[in-house]
Amino acid sequence: MLLTARTRYPSEKVNKKGMPYEKYAAYRNLIPIELGQRGEGIAPTAVSLLWRDRKEIMALVGSKCKKCGTPQYPAQRVCVACGSQDMEPYSFADKTGKVFSYTEDHLAASMSPPAIYGIIEFDGGGRFWFDVADCEAGELRVEMPVKMAFRRKYADAERGIYGYFWKAIPEVT
Amino acid sequence: MIRDKVAIIGMGCTKFGERWDCGYEDLAVEAYNEALKDAGIEKEDIQAAWLGTCFDEGMTGKSALPLSTTLKLPFIPVTRVENFCATGSEALRGATYAVASGACDVALALGVEKLKDTGYGGLPEFGTLLGTKNRLVYPNITAPGAFAMMATRYFDRYNLDPEDGRKTLARVSAKSHHNGSLNSKAHLRREVTIEDVLKAPIIAWPLGLYDCCGVSDGAAAAIVVRAEDAKKYRDDPVYIKALQVAASPGEELLYKWDGTHVETTARAAERAYKEAGIENPREEIDLMEVHDCFSITELVTYEDLRISKRGAASEDAKAGFFDLDGEIPCQSDGGLKCFGHPIGASGLRMIYEIYRQLQGKADKRQIEDPRVGLTHNLGGFPPLSVAAVCMFGIDRG
Numbered sequence: 001m002l003l004t005a006r007t008r009y010p011s012e013k014v015n016k017k018g019m020p021y022e023k024y025a026a027y028r029n030l031i032p033i034e035l036g037q038r039g040e041g042i043a044p045t046a047v048s049l050l051w052r053d054r055k056e057i058m059a060l061v062g063s064k065c066k067k068c069g070t071p072q073y074p075a076q077r078v079c080v081a082c083g084s085q086d087m088e089p090y091s092f093a094d095k096t097g098k099v100f101s102y103t104e105d106h107l108a109a110s111m112s113p114p115a116i117y118g119i120i121e122f123d124g125g126g127r128f129w130f131d132v133a134d135c136e137a138g139e140l141r142v143e144m145p146v147k148m149a150f151r152r153k154y155a156d157a158e159r160g161i162y163g164y165f166w167k168a169i170p171e172v173t
Numbered sequence: 174m175i176r177d178k179v180a181i182i183g184m185g186c187t188k189f190g191e192r193w194d195c196g197y198e199d200l201a202v203e204a205y206n207e208a209l210k211d212a213g214i215e216k217e218d219i220q221a222a223w224l225g226t227c228f229d230e231g232m233t234g235k236s237a238l239p240l241s242t243t244l245k246l247p248f249i250p251v252t253r254v255e256n257f258c259a260t261g262s263e264a265l266r267g268a269t270y271a272v273a274s275g276a277c278d279v280a281l282a283l284g285v286e287k288l289k290d291t292g293y294g295g296l297p298e299f300g301t302l303l304g305t306k307n308r309l310v311y312p313n314i315t316a317p318g319a320f321a322m323m324a325t326r327y328f329d330r331y332n333l334d335p336e337d338g339r340k341t342l343a344r345v346s347a348k349s350h351h352n353g354s355l356n357s358k359a360h361l362r363r364e365v366t367i368e369d370v371l372k373a374p375i376i377a378w379p380l381g382l383y384d385c386c387g388v389s390d391g392a393a394a395a396i397v398v399r400a401e402d403a404k405k406y407r408d409d410p411v412y413i414k415a416l417q418v419a420a421s422p423g424e425e426l427l428y429k430w431d432g433t434h435v436e437t438t439a440r441a442a443e444r445a446y447k448e449a450g451i452e453n454p455r456e457e458i459d460l461m462e463v464h465d466c467f468s469i470t471e472l473v474t475y476e477d478l479r480i481s482k483r484g485a486a487s488e489d490a491k492a493g494f495f496d497l498d499g500e501i502p503c504q505s506d507g508g509l510k511c512f513g514h515p516i517g518a519s520g521l522r523m524i525y526e527i528y529r530q531l532q533g534k535a536d537k538r539q540i541e542d543p544r545v546g547l548t549h550n551l552g553g554f555p556p557l558s559v560a561a562v563c564m565f566g567i568d569r570g
Contacts, residue, residue, distance in 0.1 A: 045309070057310060080422070080428045081429075101325045101432050103321035103380075104375075107376050109313050117312035119322060127428065130312060
């Protein structure tokens with residue numbers, strides 16, 4: 001059985017291969033999966049931190065130096081380029097970017113191994129590492145264009161908390 | 174400048190491996206006893222001590238107590254240091270600066286790590302160690318994954334197709350496995366061929382199992398005194414020529430970095446060469462122990478240390494430049510590749526090999542008349558790291 005995947009960047013192309021049923025079933029808790037020891041260490045979500053850094057985490061807002069103009073994520077107190085402490089908010093959620101580098105990690109805890117993540121360089125400046133979603137092993141390449149999407153990052157079922165964050169969606173050709 | 178101010182007069186190193194029958198206390202005592210005997214001193218001679226350890230707290234917590242209570246050190250000042258994989262080198266730095274300053278005359282640096290009890294393949298999960306914010310924003314990055322990203326970028330930059338790139342890396346690992354097979358203290362002692370490396374399961378693309386160092390238990394220790402006192406203890410003390418540490422300011426990941434080198438290594442190396450009075454490292458260094466947590470790390474370290482030109486490390490590796498009989502033998506003891514990486518112990522374990530080689534006591538692995546050796550540690554992820562570069566010599570300048 002194949003399920004149609006989510007909309008893909010950029011032209012609402014649908015993944016013709018569909019989503020493997022095992023992956024769907026794992027994410028829906030329909031089948032038990034073994035996450036391994038690395039998947040056991042779920043720390044409690046620090047709600048105070050989530051509130052304090054809500055723009056940074058929920059809206060992907062970093063900072064831009066007022067003096068030299070360098071965008072940076074996560075938000076920095078001291079500019080990474082010139083050392084100035086005069087910073088203003090800067091949104092990365094609407095920025096496109098490119099894959100600077102990536103890996104397919106079979107050791108990392110993942111609902112659907114291998115975990116695919118990479119360093120994303122934003123057009124206009126700024127760089128950070130993100131999970132890569134809507135992409136299968138073997139599809140990613142250096143310099144591949146990406147956009148950002150707000151997705152579920154983890155499920156802390158014990159405490160009933162579901163964490164969301166931004167993932168990179170590659171334009172797989 | 175610390176050059177020639179302090180000398181190592183005794184060292185100890187346990188066998189590294191899956192030491193199921195030993196707790197971290199047993200490992201610490203084993204390294205300590207060998208170091209004390211080697212230096213010809215008694216416990217009462219030690220006036221201060223530095224402990225390097227990261228994971229096991231010895232039922233006492235993040236403090237000096239795991240060491241002072243294990244060895245029953247008699248109320249002397251003991252300091253615990255922790256700086257990722259550079260932890261062992263940091264312990265030596267603390268002890269060295271203390272004797273150099275005259276604050277004490279004889280100091281102990283001991284690094285120990287009991288990793289196998291954590292139960293992990295690879296290092297324990299970072300998620301719970303990096304603080305509460307990490308899990309909200311970081312991917313589930315593992316150490317092999319973080320270094321794999323450097324390999325991906327390196328292959329892309331130098332137009333190596335993945336198979337060629339992986340073959341180059343395999344050469345690095347096979348070389349170290351050969352050296353480790355000659356060392357009774359190493360964990361992994363079997364020769365491994367390039368084909369074996371290439372056929373192994375992938376851990377984090379493009380790195381396979383044999384591109385990754387092992388996970389082991391171990392400890393190593395050093396005793397230091399001021400250089401002018403060293404000959405009172407032994408005829409062949411080893412002089413410290415440089416101790417340098419560089420920590421990322423964060424710019425590599427967030428701002429500018431080519432993804433194919435480690436800036437902290439390059440910065441620490443330049444300062445270490447200046448401190449040791451080295452002008453041309455490719456000509457003046459006789460042997461090195463570098464931080465081969467992964468094969469790609471060793472490859473870019475050749476370039477970061479200015480032994481190989483940028484992009485030329487694979488040529489040097491293929492030409493056998495770093496082999497045991499090459500021009501600058503690298504990982505003569507087998508490296509992290511064969512010793513595994515008990516975090517707190519690794520830096521001092523590397524120094525132990527340099528110390529023994531400079532004294533001409535490296536058994537089947539002995540290099541012909543080495544005078545100057547280098548050790549390199551790299552902690553963290555390539556763009557967010559702490560690097561230590563230390564240099565040692567058998568001659569007092």
